[in-house]
Amino acid sequence: MYNITIIAGARPNFMKIAPIIHAIQKAKKEGFPLEYRLVHTGQHYDKNMSGSFFEQLEIPEPNVNLECSGGSQAEQTANIMISFEKELLANPTDLVLVVGDVTSTMACALVAQKLQTKVAHVEGGIRSDDWTMPEEINRLVTDSITNYFFTTSETANDNLKKIGVDEDQIFFVGNTMIDTLLKQQPKFIQPQVWDDLQLSKGNYIVMTLHRPANVDEESQLKDMIDEITANTQNLPLVFPVHPRTAKILERLNIKHSRLHMVEPLSYLEFNYLVERAKAVITDSGGITEEASVMRVPCLTLRDNTERPETITLGTNELVGTAPENLKPYLDKLFLGLWKEGNDIPLWDGKTALRIVESLKGLLPKG
Known part of the structure; x- marks a missing residue:
């Protein structure tokens, strides 16, 4: 044995x-x-x-x-x-x-x-x-x-x-993360927020932010969220908030009519939202992988990535951590010019x- x-x-x-x-x-x-x-x-x-x-x-x-x-x-x-x-x-x-x-x-x-x-x-x-x-x-x-x-x-x-x-x-x-994604995809669970916000396929954006470069500097976080809200037209922004980010947001008193900060979601609920979103704005490496496989446009708020195949073959773009970088990418998204992505080998x-x-x-x- x-x-x-x-x-x-x-x-x-x-x-x-x-x-x-x-x-x-x-x-x-x-x-x-x-x-x-x-x-x-x-x-x-x-x-x-x-x-x-x-x-x-x-x-x-x-x-x-x-x-x-x-x-x-x-x-x-x-x-x-x-x-x-x-x-x-x-x-x-x-x-x-x-x-x-x-x-x-x-x-x-x-x-x-x-x-x-x-x-x-x-x-x-x-x-x-x-x-x-x-x-x-x-x-x-x-x-x-x-x-x-x-x-x-x-x-x-x-x-x-x-x-x-x-x-x-x-x-x-x-x-192996994609093994799990593909196996669980038919079992994704519609979260309560879907009905609460009257969401529909392709008519909202999912956000996640947790990396220190984006959330620990309060003015940086505020500027990033201001830039996102200013350039996402009239779409709801669904933001499952990481506990450490929640504390900072509370201090900053950030509020916007289209920004919906919700509790962290389960794997099956979160990916239900990603699969149906117009786009994902994130600083998570794993989410860039999942979004690429599900062919969902992904804007990564980082200056580097350990997953370059999500950019060269997938639907991911590396936006950077400067808030002013966001607008051209969001403009491209709303003009319908985002890349469609390809299969990533294996x-x-x-x-x-x-x-x-x-x-x-x-x-x-x-």
């Missing part, structure tokens, strides 16, 4: 590992002797991560929650390492599989290697080249000590080759099957 320990530290990680668990279960039914243990580091406390969250994703709840939330970057990294070392010593495994770029990804990869356990990184090789982002440091450190890389794009493959990774360590498999809902097929050849023999 082969054993894999799968690490998740935050809600988006579970979207990425759900299809991998389904693929492992399928391989096991077909006779491949593969067991997994799901470890939640508890890095991000999320009140919406109840039993129903795991039911929606059709995965069992984690085998263990290390409950390492809170603290500074250094404190959280240390807490995760201490807790995961105990977990891994108590439950040895053939491979530790980490996903994405949260602190848990880096911390658990470090622990695994020090205990001489192989590491596989799902979403290895993506880069923003922005060292002010904690996620970029996590990516660089994780990839420097990873044994096997499951990548989302040829750009990621090239990034890894540039740092000396051998081709036989790289497996171009696609994007973002087809079968990524997790390719990962598990690769794992069969990587796990120790005998």
Whole structure:
């Protein structure tokens, strides 16, 4: 019997590992002797991560929650390492599989290697080249000590080759986040806000803002929202507000008749809105991926992206963080000149099957 320990530290990680668990279960039914243990580091406390969250994703709840939330970057990294070392010593495994770029990804990869356990990184090789982002440091450190890389794009493959990774360590498999999106798309749930605001397809814009570059500087946030409201004609703006953004907005007393600030939505409710929106204005990397696959125009309020394929092939444009940059992009949107987007290679809902097929050849023999 082969054993894999799968690490998740935050809600988006579970979207990425759900299809991998389904693929492992399928391989096991077909006779491949593969067991997994799901470890939640508890890095991000999320009140919406109840039993129903795991039911929606059709995965069992984690085998263990290390409950390492809170603290500074250094404190959280240390807490995760201490807790995961105990977990891994108590439950040895053939491979530790980490996903994405949260602190848990880096911390658990470090622990695994020090205990001489192989590491596989799902979403290895993506880069923003922005060292002010904690996620970029996590990516660089994780990839420097990873044994096997499951990548989302040829750009990621090239990034890894540039740092000396051998081709036989790289497996171009696609994007597990899109596996989850395509599987869950028929089950999207209409949120209450749809009726409350009398929304209709293509006649509203979805907004999300949470990155420090956009929300921590109060005048910047106010100017950005003023620019959005000034250039979106008469469309409702639906803004599920991140808790840290909500506190700043409250202090600024920002109000506008078309700006509807709502509580954070579940995955199925939020993507129901995205799928039917005229456009999405965001600073989230994951949302740019989902919007591109659903062919929804996406305006990204960042100066860089680790997902360039959403721009070169998808429906995403990198607007930047200067509020005055927005108007030309919104003008293009309302003139009907937005690009339609193309299929992104291997973002087809079968990524997790390719990962598990690769794992069969990587796990120790005998």
